[in-house]
Amino acid sequence: xQTGYYVATGGLVTQFNRLNVISNNLANINTNGYKxxxxxxxxxxKMFKESRDNLPLDDNTKESSKFINRDLNKVPRIIKEYxxxxxxxxxxxxxxxxxxxxxxxxxxxxxxxxxxxxxxxGSFSIDENGHIVTKEGYPILPKTYFKDGHLLEMRxxxxxxxxxNGDLYQGGLQTNSLFIATFDxxxxxxxxxxxxxxxxxxxxxxxxxNAVLQGFLEKSNINPVIExxxxxxxxxxxxxxxxxxxxxxxxLNRDAIEKLANVRA
Numbered sequence: 001x002q003t004g005y006y007v008a009t010g011g012l013v014t015q016f017n018r019l020n021v022i023s024n025n026l027a028n029i030n031t032n033g034y035k036x037x038x039x040x041x042x043x044x045x046k047m048f049k050e051s052r053d054n055l056p057l058d059d060n061t062k063e064s065s066k067f068i069n070r071d072l073n074k075v076p077r078i079i080k081e082y083x084x085x086x087x088x089x090x091x092x093x094x095x096x097x098x099x100x101x102x103x104x105x106x107x108x109x110x111x112x113x114x115x116x117x118x119x120x121x122g123s124f125s126i127d128e129n130g131h132i133v134t135k136e137g138y139p140i141l142p143k144t145y146f147k148d149g150h151l152l153e154m155r156x157x158x159x160x161x162x163x164x165n166g167d168l169y170q171g172g173l174q175t176n177s178l179f180i181a182t183f184d185x186x187x188x189x190x191x192x193x194x195x196x197x198x199x200x201x202x203x204x205x206x207x208x209x210n211a212v213l214q215g216f217l218e219k220s221n222i223n224p225v226i227e228x229x230x231x232x233x234x235x236x237x238x239x240x241x242x243x244x245x246x247x248x249x250x251x252l253n254r255d256a257i258e259k260l261a262n263v264r265a
Contacts, residue, residue, distance in 0.1 A: 005248035011076045012241040014041055019234050021081065025222050026231070031195060033101075033120030034220035035083050036227075042079040085186050088221035090213065096160045097124045097132070099178070100216035105186060109141040109179045109204060110134055110196060111151070116141065117196040118181060118189065118204070123217055130154050136194055143177040143206060152176055166208035180208030 021037050028034040087104045099122035101107070107118035117138075124140060127133045130153045132140045142152045143166070154160055158170040166178035181204035183189065189197040 005245060007076075008241045008244035008248060012238055012245065014076045014078055015234050015238040015241065017078055019231070019238070022227055022231050022234060025227050026224070029220055029222050029224055031121070031220050032123050033088065033218045034195060034222065035085055035088075035120070036220070036222045037081060037083050037191075039078045040080040040082070041076055082187070083189070083191070084221060086221050088219045090216050090218055092216050094215050096162075096214060097126065098122060098215055098217045099124065099162065099166075100213040100218040101180070101211055102213060103182075103207075103211045105182045106207065106211045107181050107183075107197070107204075109145070109181050111139045111141060112196065114192075115198075116204075117192065118183075118199055119196050120218060121195045126154055126156055130156065134194075141179045143179045143208070145179060152178075162212060162214040164210050164212055166212040178208065178212065179204070179206060180211050181205060182207045 018039050018041070021039055025036045085104050087102070090100050090102070099108075101120060101122065107120060108122060110117045110119050119134065121134065123135060124132050125135075127137060127139075132152045132154060134140065139151045142150070144150065152168070152175075154168070154175065155170055161169040162178070163169075166180045168175050168177060183199055183202045183204065185202065188202060189199055192198045
């Protein structure tokens, strides 16, 4: 098969994958605390050169490596997908159970059926047991959770006040504190749905100092203008790769017909 067809196919698949990322960003423009994703598109030649020194290439493999480098070096592909953790716009709501985090590396901790997760979405409520919970009903963890295993328990008939450190008060008395977590490496956080992150083997570090705003919500950090521009660019590139594939296929068909005609002659 012609190299041009292979390159165009790789490019088309890459743009489809990029389109999925852009579409997901646009779908979450109004999701509180949502962080946009993006991709880095490279080609085989770049990846091969960067990693070649680390590969155990013996003399008997050099010819095959040259073949790969010659024939596949222009195939575009996604080499990295990453999350942009910059802070979104902070909007005032006046709701005592809305909390915004003012540090980009800070997260609330959530107890879910699949384990403890992290979130930036501070739109909470109180359930029938007096626990502060997410929209899905998952309890928010207090600062003391890893010491005693107890959840936040609030009285529904009393107003809730929170200071900038996440300390909670009812009736003028401190009842508990929100566990505001940071992590050593944000790159290791993985989105798992419901605006939650899995932090793997990292240990949450409690660091809520000057991190909390009560009565505010952080909106998504998605820039719709940038995303629409990326969407147009992706569709344009996908269309270009499709046309290249059509051209290459027509040439293959023509060559096949000519060879078949020569054989019969």
